Amino acid sequence: MTTVTPDRILKEMQQLWIDIGKTAMEPGVKGEHGILRACAMTLVIAADEEEETADIGETIAELMHHHPSRAIVLRVRDGGDEFLESRVYAQCWRPFGRRQQICCEQIEIRSSEASLRDIPRIVLGLMVPDLPVVLVCRSALWFGSNSFAPLLRVANRIILDTRRAPHPVQTMTQLEAAHQQGLRVSDLAWTAITEWRRHIAALFDDATLLARLREVHHIRVTTGSMGASAEAWYLAAWLQRSAGVQAGVSFTTGTSTNSIHAVDLKGDAFSLSLQRGEGSVLAILRDGLAASVSFALSSDWELLREELSITGDDRVYHAVLPRAIALAAAGR
Amino acid sequence: MAEANPFLDSLRLERRVPPCAIVIFGANGDLTKRKLIPALYRLAFERKLPPACAIFGNSRTPMSDDDYRGKMKEATQQFLEDSPFDEALWEQFARNLYYVAGDLKDPAFYQQLKVQLAAQETATGGNVLFYLSTQPSHYEPAVEGLGAAGLNVGGLPKAWRRVVVEKPFGHDLASARELNKVLQSAFPERDVYRIDHYLGKETVQNVLAFRFANGIFEPLWNRRYINHIQITAAESIGVEGRGAYYQESGALKDMIQNHLLQVMATIAMEPSAVFEPTSVRDERAKLLRSIRIHSEAELATHTVAGQYGSGRVGNADLPGFRQEPGVSPDAQTDTFAAATFFVDNWRWAGVPFYIRTGKRMPKRVTDIAIHFNAAPLSIFERDAPGQTARPNLLIIRIQPEEGISLRFLSKNPGGGMRLRPVSMDFSYGSSFGVRTPTAYETLLEDAMAGDATLYTRQDMVEASWQVVQPISDYWRSHYHVFPNYEAGTWGPQASDEMLARRGHVWRVP
Numbered sequence: 150m151t152t153v154t155p156d157r158i159l160k161e162m163q164q165l166w167i168d169i170g171k172t173a174m175e176p177g178v179k180g181e182h183g184i185l186r187a188c189a190m191t192l193v194i195a196a197d198e199e200e201e202t203a204d205i206g207e208t209i210a211e212l213m214h215h216h217p218s219r220a221i222v223l224r225v226r227d228g229g230d231e232f233l234e235s236r237v238y239a240q241c242w243r244p245f246g247r248r249q250q251i252c253c254e255q256i257e258i259r260s261s262e263a264s265l266r267d268i269p270r271i272v273l274g275l276m277v278p279d280l281p282v283v284l285v286c287r288s289a290l291w292f293g294s295n296s297f298a299p300l301l302r303v304a305n306r307i308i309l310d311t312r313r314a315p316h317p318v319q320t321m322t323q324l325e326a327a328h329q330q331g332l333r334v335s336d337l338a339w340t341a342i343t344e345w346r347r348h349i350a351a352l353f354d355d356a357t358l359l360a361r362l363r364e365v366h367h368i369r370v371t372t373g374s375m376g377a378s379a380e381a382w383y384l385a386a387w388l389q390r391s392a393g394v395q396a397g398v399s400f401t402t403g404t405s406t407n408s409i410h411a412v413d414l415k416g417d418a419f420s421l422s423l424q425r426g427e428g429s430v431l432a433i434l435r436d437g438l439a440a441s442v443s444f445a446l447s448s449d450w451e452l453l454r455e456e457l458s459i460t461g462d463d464r465v466y467h468a469v470l471p472r473a474i475a476l477a478a479a480g481r
Numbered sequence: 482m483a484e485a486n487p488f489l490d491s492l493r494l495e496r497r498v499p500p501c502a503i504v505i506f507g508a509n510g511d512l513t514k515r516k517l518i519p520a521l522y523r524l525a526f527e528r529k530l531p532p533a534c535a536i537f538g539n540s541r542t543p544m545s546d547d548d549y550r551g552k553m554k555e556a557t558q559q560f561l562e563d564s565p566f567d568e569a570l571w572e573q574f575a576r577n578l579y580y581v582a583g584d585l586k587d588p589a590f591y592q593q594l595k596v597q598l599a600a601q602e603t604a605t606g607g608n609v610l611f612y613l614s615t616q617p618s619h620y621e622p623a624v625e626g627l628g629a630a631g632l633n634v635g636g637l638p639k640a641w642r643r644v645v646v647e648k649p650f651g652h653d654l655a656s657a658r659e660l661n662k663v664l665q666s667a668f669p670e671r672d673v674y675r676i677d678h679y680l681g682k683e684t685v686q687n688v689l690a691f692r693f694a695n696g697i698f699e700p701l702w703n704r705r706y707i708n709h710i711q712i713t714a715a716e717s718i719g720v721e722g723r724g725a726y727y728q729e730s731g732a733l734k735d736m737i738q739n740h741l742l743q744v745m746a747t748i749a750m751e752p753s754a755v756f757e758p759t760s761v762r763d764e765r766a767k768l769l770r771s772i773r774i775h776s777e778a779e780l781a782t783h784t785v786a787g788q789y790g791s792g793r794v795g796n797a798d799l800p801g802f803r804q805e806p807g808v809s810p811d812a813q814t815d816t817f818a819a820a821t822f823f824v825d826n827w828r829w830a831g832v833p834f835y836i837r838t839g840k841r842m843p844k845r846v847t848d849i850a851i852h853f854n855a856a857p858l859s860i861f862e863r864d865a866p867g868q869t870a871r872p873n874l875l876i877i878r879i880q881p882e883e884g885i886s887l888r889f890l891s892k893n894p895g896g897g898m899r900l901r902p903v904s905m906d907f908s909y910g911s912s913f914g915v916r917t918p919t920a921y922e923t924l925l926e927d928a929m930a931g932d933a934t935l936y937t938r939q940d941m942v943e944a945s946w947q948v949v950q951p952i953s954d955y956w957r958s959h960y961h962v963f964p965n966y967e968a969g970t971w972g973p974q975a976s977d978e979m980l981a982r983r984g985h986v987w988r989v990p
Contacts, residue, residue, distance in 0.1 A: 185908070244563070244916070343493050343494070346488065346490065346493070346494060347494050349488055350486060350488035350489050350490070350494055351497060353486045353487070353488050354486055354497065354499075356639075359486060362487075391487045391488045392487065393487055442532065443532075445528070455493065459492055459493070461492065463492055463493075464492075465490050465492065465493075
């Protein structure tokens with residue numbers, strides 16, 4: 150097994166940049182106008198071995214345009230044997246209309262479960278000084294692992310995805326506990342409901358509708374065929390909190406493949422319904438009047454891009470999280 | 482006070498532009514083709530344009546909606562900046578693009594426009610943004626026509642009507658005041674948006690972030706540490722067929738009166754208490770009012786007018802201004818203007834602000850150079866005399882490559898204490914990797930959203946004219962021996978001499 154140390158990886162990276170620079174300056178080469186090395190953060194992505202390398206690579210490549218970073222991809226496979234290896238490479242792209250290429254560096258570290266304990270020290274040595282460190286746990290298992298604790302402590306942001314967690318309520322509870330300990334955590338399941346929130350907020354820009362908000366006494370979220378999920382709990386909790394009314398909440402399981410199919414706000418003489426249609430259409434029914442708007446679908450990388458753009462504390466999320474856990478725990 | 486929407490979340494949910502219609506007067510003109518329609522199309526691409534936003538173009542030429550759409554499509558394909566053209570999106574965008582032919586002096590035109598706007602009212606909520614992209618002589622009839630037809634007031638409850646005015650805001654102080662009077666006869670000042678596209682540029686906005694979001698620069702931002710400031714806005718092109726117009730305007734009025742004094746105000750203003758339109762604009766206005774008005778004696782030494790003559794750049798022979806089509810052979814127009822300004826307040830007392838702008842200069846560049854005072858003692862002089870004479874320099878580049886650089890001295894590798902200046906660079910393009918919106922995208926979105934922070938206000942326009950008018954009068958009352966600089970150079974000798982009097986030199990951008 151080759152020795153994997155931060156020094157060795159950094160040396161390889163230095164050589165990589167020299168090679169890229171030389172290639173880029175060769176006459177007639179596509180990148181003849183040179184390259185720019187860009188970095189605004191250290192982005193650590195912890196993934197399972199089963200995850201497609203291509204999927205992660207694609208996500209990082211798309212993210213680089215908006216959040217250039219030193220990306221460190223960690224992949225762990227099952228096994229008691231010690232195994233650790235690394236490789237370095239660069240992602241380059243040419244912004245539209247520009248001659249110069251922009252390049253970001255990427256490090257992939259693969260390990261077995263037995264070698265997991267060695268990873269934090271390697272990553273600590275590879276972090277770009279003075280810039281934020283964002284840790285993305287594609288698998289919730291990483292978040293709960295003791296071996297991973299040193300990395301959680303140095304990360305400025307920790308991003309999880311409870312949509313992928315086998316026990317989402319447990320993971321949400323862990324997130325709340327981490328937040329109470331002062332860690333800045335967020336959940337892509339929360340990010341995934343931004344589009345729903347955008348449409349609902351837009352509707353209540355209408356002062357007439359806003360004035361009737363206090364009439365609402367029931368909120369119903371219709372989920373897809375998979376049943377209630379973190380997204381549904383978050384959305385219901387957010388609606389309940391934002392509306393500022395003592396509205397009851399219920400979840401209904403529908404037949405669609407979307408995680409959230411519809412939202413209904415009900416009052417005695419008030420009714421507002423938003424329902425996902427085919428593709429990217431959202432049907433809005435307000436007091437019997439129907440309208441359709443476009444509902445933007447976000448890919449994984451777009452959700453991550455949105456989350457990385459948030460530099461401050463997401464107070465709305467942290468206010469909603471305990472309420473969402475309570476709704477989930479109540480089994481509603 | 483209206484109840485706030487509890488579902489809003491400024492952290493994630495972008496500011497929403499309310500539904501509205503946009504009416505562009507001068508819809509067949511260069512500005513519309515090069516800037517406005519491409520900017521609106523790009524806003525649609527970014528999903529920032531409200532759904533069903535109806536855009537009406539007006540000019541006198543008879544044309545069908547489809548002909549107009551075809552023309553605008555061609556223009557958008559040609560002038561869209563740093564962005565690919567999406568055919569499907571254009572089709573969607575063009576469906577809401579209409580054309581209304583009509584003479585701005587004809588009351589019947591406004592009635593026709595009223596009918597068209599009313600037909601869209603369900604979708605637009607009765608909100609209308611009028612954009613005056615015409616010749617300035619048409620501002621008055623357009624505003625009066627809108628007022629007389631009642632188009633300046635929305636018919637539906639809470640509907641707004643706003644008017645965007647392009648520069649020039651008058652050709653002198655009196656005409657600027659007159660224009661303000663005309664505009665305010667139909668629209669209250671809060672609904673008048675005077676556009677200065679320089680303020681919409683990312684780097685100009687970034688000056689505010691740079692100054693007021695970083696703790697380390699503001700303590701240095703005063704007469705104790707800053708020696709002088711240079712603002713350069715150079716164009717490599719000539720008048721490009723606009724000779725007749727430019728002959729009446731000149732560099733001083735075309736650039737300094739509006740763009741460059743606004744840039745200077747952004748660089749020198751005091752921090753506002755909050756980042757909201759009135760507060761920021763109050764500080765800008767205060768700064769403009771603090772610029773010392775030149776005395777008769779100072780006008781001769783603190784200002785320089787120039788005009789380019791013929792020259793050779795590369796292997797191309799370039800004509801002088803007086804040889805340009807439409808220009809009088811003895812024109813006294815300034816194609817170059819430079820001035821030294823002082824700000825009479827405690828922060829800036831005694832610090833010269835040098836501003837220069839010109840056509841047919843060696844390259845197209847706009848930047849601000851902040852020259853800091855040199856180190857009080859040069860301890861490295863013994864090894865290499867004179868090497869520490871270069872003070873720190875902070876460069877804020879506005880165009881073409883937006884960014885910020887800091888120049889400082891560093892030791893040369895190897896033996897001996899030899900120093901050389903090095904530069905620490907921040908480039909928008911590489912640091913964020915994504916396209917920055919054009920100034921018109923930013924400003925149009927702001928106007929639709931009712932955010933006037935980056936627009937100039939009546940008092941700011943008048944304060945700028947108070948500063949520029951004496952220079953303009955002085956230049957007009959003197960005969961200039963023009964041309965006094967060759968095309969492809971950095972301007973007349975007198976401009977260098979203006980700085981040399983204080984021991985300063987123009988930086989080569």
